[in-house]
Structures are given as structure tokens and as C-alpha cells.
Amino acid sequence: MDLGAVLIAVAGVTGTLGGSLLTQRAAERGRRRELELVRDQEASRELLALRRACYGELNRDARQFTTALGTYLFVLRAGAPTDADRAALEAAKAAHRDRYSEAQMIAPHSVLAPAAAANRALNDVYGRLKRIERGEPAGGEDLGTAEEAREAVWPLLRTLRTALRADLGINDPF
Incomplete structure (x- = not known):
């Protein structure tokens, strides 16, 4: 057998095996990239769902805290608050505090800035x-300035709601 023929045969077999190996590696890389893309998309969907739930609760709890402050203000004007009145105010405050704390961990600055402004205003009235x-x-x-401060919270809550909606990709006016 001719040495040249053997070398050509070996080169052909090596090329065939090498080509299939390269094809297999390229296919594996493609599958890995596809899996990473699927994981990234799933993580993005989970984060969006988490933000949506947190933002809905933050908006609700901030509004309920504002309402509870108004109720407490009314009770103070009428006389001494009862333990039930105090408990209702503290429950609304605690719910807002918990939601605000959660938002601090997942929300971007564009949401945290208006959330912080509303939180400061609510705690000031409290x-x-x-x-x-x-x-x-x-x-x-006095009760009059407290009422004015509580009324000043509502525009902050509207600004917060706009920021929450924008972060969720809901940009139509509300």
C-alpha cells in the first residue's frame, strides 16, 4: 500500500470524525444558549410578577394608611381614640411599612424615590x-395642619402610582 494513500485515508477519516465532533459541539453550544435564554426569560417573568404583586400591595397599603390617618384624625377631633382606633391605625401603618420594605429590595430608583417621598409624608402625618x-x-x-399634611399625601400617592405603572410597562395615563 502506498504511504500517500494511507495518509489520504487517515486525513479523510480524521476530517469526517472531526467534522462530526465539531458539529456536535456547535449543537451543544446552541442548546446551552437556548437554555440560558429560556432561563433568563423565565427569571424576567418571575421578577415582573414579583414586582407587580409588590407594587399592587404597596399602592393599596399606602392608600389604606392614608385613609386610616384620616379616620384617626376624625376620631381625635371627636374626642379620645379607643384601643380599637389605635389598633386600626397601627395595623395600617405596619402593613405599609412591610410593603415599603419589600419594595426597597426589588424596585429601581425610579420607583423608590416617589415611594420614599410618600413614606416620609405618611410617617410625618402619623x-x-x-x-x-x-x-x-x-x-x-394642630389638627388643622395635620389634615393639610394628610391631604398633601394624595398627590404623592398619584406620583407613586404613575412610577409603579411605568416600571411595569403600563404607560397610559390613569
Whole structure:
């Protein structure tokens, strides 16, 4: 047998085996990329679902805290609040605090900035009402200024809601 023929045969077999090996590796790389893409898409969907749930609850709890502050203000005007009145206010405050804390872990700055502004305003009104209830209002604080501060929360909540909706990709006006 001729050495040249053997070398040609070996080169042919090597080329055939090498080609199938390269094809197999390319197919594996393609499958890995496809799996990574599927995982990334699934992670994005899960994060969107998590944000949607958190944002809905944050919006609801901020509004309920605002309403509870208004109810408590009404009760203070009418006389001394009962333990049930205090418990209702504390429950609304705790629910908002929990939701705000959750949002701090998953929301981008575009949502956190208006959430923080609303949170500060809500806690400011809460502090005013508690100081008034204890008979220790800060300079110029009374039920009238507390009501004005509570009313000033609503525009902050609208700004927050707009930011929440924008982050979820809902850009139509509400």
C-alpha cells in the first residue's frame, strides 16, 4: 500500500470524525444558549410578577394608611381614640411599612424615590397625630395642619402610582 494513500485515508477519516465532533459541539453550544435564554426569560417573568404583586400591595397599603390617618384624625377631633382606633391605625401603618420594605429590595430608583417621598409624608402625618394625641404638638402643629399634611399625601400617592405603572410597562395615563 502506498504511504500517500494511507495518509489520504487517515486525513479523510480524521476530517469526517472531526467534522462530526465539531458539529456536535456547535449543537451543544446552541442548546446551552437556548437554555440560558429560556432561563433568563423565565427569571424576567418571575421578577415582573414579583414586582407587580409588590407594587399592587404597596399602592393599596399606602392608600389604606392614608385613609386610616384620616379616620384617626376624625376620631381625635371627636374626642379620645379607643384601643380599637389605635389598633386600626397601627395595623395600617405596619402593613405599609412591610410593603415599603419589600419594595426597597426589588424596585429601581425610579420607583423608590416617589415611594420614599410618600413614606416620609405618611410617617410625618402619623407623627403629628401621635404628638397631638399625647398633648405634645410641635410648634404650629394642630389638627388643622395635620389634615393639610394628610391631604398633601394624595398627590404623592398619584406620583407613586404613575412610577409603579411605568416600571411595569403600563404607560397610559390613569
